[in-house]
Amino acid sequence: MRRIVIGVGNPSRGDDGAGLEVARRVRTRGSYQVVCGSYEMIDVWEGAEDVVVVDAARSGSLAGTVHRFEAHSEPLPGGVLATSTHSIGVADAIEMARSLGRLPERLVVYGIEVQDVTPGAGLTARVERAVDEVVREIDGA
Amino acid sequence: MSDAEREIAVDYLARVEGEGAMYLKLRGDEVLDLRFKIFEPPRFFEAFLRGRRFSEAPDITARICGICPIAYQTSACNAMEAAAGVKLTGGLRDLRRLIYCGEWIESHALHVFFLHAPDFLGYQSAIAMASDYPEQVAMGLRMKKIGNAVMTLLGGREIHPINVRVGGFYRVPTERELEALVPDLEWARDAAVATTRWVSGLTFPDFERDYEYVALSHPDEYAIHEGRMVSNRGLDIAVEDWSEHFEESHVSWSNALHARRKDGGAYHLGPMARYSLNSHLLTPMARAAAAEAGLGPTCNNPFQSIVVRSVELVFACEEALRLIESYRRPPTPFLEVEPRAVTGHGASEAPRGTLYHRYAVDSDGFITEAHIVPPTSQNQLSIEEDLRAYVPGRSHLSDDELQWQLEQAIRCYDPCISCATHFLDLTVERE
Numbered sequence: 001m002r003r004i005v006i007g008v009g010n011p012s013r014g015d016d017g018a019g020l021e022v023a024r025r026v027r028t029r030g031s032y033q034v035v036c037g038s039y040e041m042i043d044v045w046e047g048a049e050d051v052v053v054v055d056a057a058r059s060g061s062l063a064g065t066v067h068r069f070e071a072h073s074e075p076l077p078g079g080v081l082a083t084s085t086h087s088i089g090v091a092d093a094i095e096m097a098r099s100l101g102r103l104p105e106r107l108v109v110y111g112i113e114v115q116d117v118t119p120g121a122g123l124t125a126r127v128e129r130a131v132d133e134v135v136r137e138i139d140g141a
Numbered sequence: 142m143s144d145a146e147r148e149i150a151v152d153y154l155a156r157v158e159g160e161g162a163m164y165l166k167l168r169g170d171e172v173l174d175l176r177f178k179i180f181e182p183p184r185f186f187e188a189f190l191r192g193r194r195f196s197e198a199p200d201i202t203a204r205i206c207g208i209c210p211i212a213y214q215t216s217a218c219n220a221m222e223a224a225a226g227v228k229l230t231g232g233l234r235d236l237r238r239l240i241y242c243g244e245w246i247e248s249h250a251l252h253v254f255f256l257h258a259p260d261f262l263g264y265q266s267a268i269a270m271a272s273d274y275p276e277q278v279a280m281g282l283r284m285k286k287i288g289n290a291v292m293t294l295l296g297g298r299e300i301h302p303i304n305v306r307v308g309g310f311y312r313v314p315t316e317r318e319l320e321a322l323v324p325d326l327e328w329a330r331d332a333a334v335a336t337t338r339w340v341s342g343l344t345f346p347d348f349e350r351d352y353e354y355v356a357l358s359h360p361d362e363y364a365i366h367e368g369r370m371v372s373n374r375g376l377d378i379a380v381e382d383w384s385e386h387f388e389e390s391h392v393s394w395s396n397a398l399h400a401r402r403k404d405g406g407a408y409h410l411g412p413m414a415r416y417s418l419n420s421h422l423l424t425p426m427a428r429a430a431a432a433e434a435g436l437g438p439t440c441n442n443p444f445q446s447i448v449v450r451s452v453e454l455v456f457a458c459e460e461a462l463r464l465i466e467s468y469r470r471p472p473t474p475f476l477e478v479e480p481r482a483v484t485g486h487g488a489s490e491a492p493r494g495t496l497y498h499r500y501a502v503d504s505d506g507f508i509t510e511a512h513i514v515p516p517t518s519q520n521q522l523s524i525e526e527d528l529r530a531y532v533p534g535r536s537h538l539s540d541d542e543l544q545w546q547l548e549q550a551i552r553c554y555d556p557c558i559s560c561a562t563h564f565l566d567l568t569v570e571r572e
Contacts, residue, residue: 039255039282040289092268099271100279
């Protein structure tokens with residue numbers, strides 16, 4: 001079963017880089033880093049049966065909270081993942097793929113609740129710990 | 142309802158690039174107040190270009206837009222090359238045009254299928270549309286991907302390309318690398334013909350305006366990356382004379398400067414302008430697709446811009462194929478450009494209209510002044526005039542229906558607010 005991990009975020013915006021950091025650290029071969037969420041994600045997971053997407057979340061939960069969704073079985077709840085006015089969000093890309101019948105068999109989405117997205121800032125300690133937790137979970141799976 | 146004041150407000154316009162709003166106050170058919178608001182904060186690109194090397198302008202300005210970075214890079218390169226008296230020819234010129242075709246394909250496919258088509262079919266988003274029109278949406282995705290592939294091959298990556306430089310490119314592709322794009326581009330060209338046929342069958346509001354169309358024009362080709370600035374009302378100027386004929390002013394409701402003709406008013410940039418001024422120079426299949434779609438030599442119904450954009454998709458694919466077929470790898474990837482202490486002007490046809498740059502450079506090659514005039518900021522006045530003209534005779538519509546149609550009127554322009562801010566919310570208020 002072909003498995004890929006896709007990290008989404010902006011590495012120049014503090015905790016928004018969390019998803020990219022996870023994709024960089026996981027042992028899973030063929031992990032991708034996608035700077036912005038977009039419809040192109042549908043092409044990235046083409047041919048893979050087991051896909052993990054990691055993005056930043058902004059739902060109002062405590063920073064560092066890890067949300068986990070099984071997107072192959074139901075749509076993501078609205079308003080959780082961080083979105084961008086300049087491209088298509090992860091939730092949109094997933095719903096587009098669902099409409100087109102191009103969802104992978106298994107699609108797990110992690111959302112890491114951000115604290116600080118100041119340009120140029122690194123990951124905050126809470127988000128750093130959440131990144132470790134998600135990396136362990138993906139590698140252990 | 143006819144004599145009551147109504148207010149229609151959209152605080153956050155959907156399916157436009159960036160952040161903007163619309164506010165409309167009317168009494169019956171009379172528009173009391175109308176504002177196309179751009180509230181996205183300014184980004185000060187012109188200020189931080191000062192003190193940078195002339196050679197950095199294409200890379201810095203590419204960051205203004207993730208949809209049309211090639212337009213920024215090309216206008217910046219044109220300005221710097223004009224300042225230095227350098228002109229690209231042969232294969233280098235062809236590659237500059239080819240990468241721009243890639244951007245037109247990517248940007249137009251995004252707009253036609255994902256931003257604009259849902260308006261005509263009654264969907265709030267392309268996602269909602271996808272379950273009923275999977276074939277079209279999949280087609281749009283694939284066309285967009287093919288445009289991106291052209292940009293990636295020539296630009297190093299699809300967003301904010303890194304291989305474009307003043308004088309040409311850092312590396313030029315081999316003939317064989319370009320030939321690999323041919324099967325996909327042939328598919329995209331045929332898909333664009335089918336798209337034109339499909340969108341020409343949509344229902345368009347009965348609405349036409351007598352625009353002053355402004356676009357670049359070139360005697361031998363449908364202008365994309367260079368030309369003289371012309372209009373259907375007699376304007377015919379070199380790009381360097383822009384500031385003698387156009388002026389910008391600030392209005393309180395927009396973070397993007399409004400532009401107008403000095404001796405006139407609003408003008409209209411983009412696919413409709415290009416088509417109306419240059420349709421005789423389209424490639425054969427694009428011309429045939431336009432004729433089959435029922436377009437005359439000009440088009441004045443902004444809602445039909447989706448048809449014109451589709452015709453331009455056919456053109457961009459055909460033109461890309463032609464450029465690839467005749468391509469011979471240039472002996473050097475770029476021409477040396479020595480800075481001179483002069484002001485350089487550059488313009489090119491971004492997917493949504495003419496993008497003008499002006500830079501003053503000192504004798505050491507440092508930028509002392511930068512001026513960037515994006516198409517969306519120039520179209521603001523025309524957008525407001527369209528909205529103002531659209532309401533009379535339609536005030537019987539419910540707030541929801543009127544708002545939907547007015548938002549659609551704005552989206553006809555494929556506004557890129559991020560570029561313009563230097564924006565969209567919609568409020569309709571009825572008295």
